Amino acid sequence: MEAKEWLAQFDDATPRNEVKTRLTDREYEALQLIKRTYELESDSRALRKVARNGLFGVSGGGYRVP
Numbered sequence: 001m002e003a004k005e006w007l008a009q010f011d012d013a014t015p016r017n018e019v020k021t022r023l024t025d026r027e028y029e030a031l032q033l034i035k036r037t038y039e040l041e042s043d044s045r046a047l048r049k050v051a052r053n054g055l056f057g058v059s060g061g062g063y064r065v066p
Contacts, residue, residue, distance in 0.1 A: 019031070019044070019047060020043070031043060031046050031050065032046075034046045034049060
């Protein structure tokens with residue numbers, strides 16, 4: 001099978017939400033709550049906020065989370 005033929009098999013693939021596929025349903029629902037609460041436009045921004053809060057603390061620890 002040539003590369004072009006091999007790639008053609010993926011043309012009909014439905015795009016996946018990469019964040020949702022890597023989280024449990026419970027984790028994803030919590031992420032959606034954060035997204036709505038802070039009026040964030042994407043799952044990536046919500047994950048960024050969660051990561052920063054987890055890494056630097058809610059009070060900031062000298063780092064302000066935008």
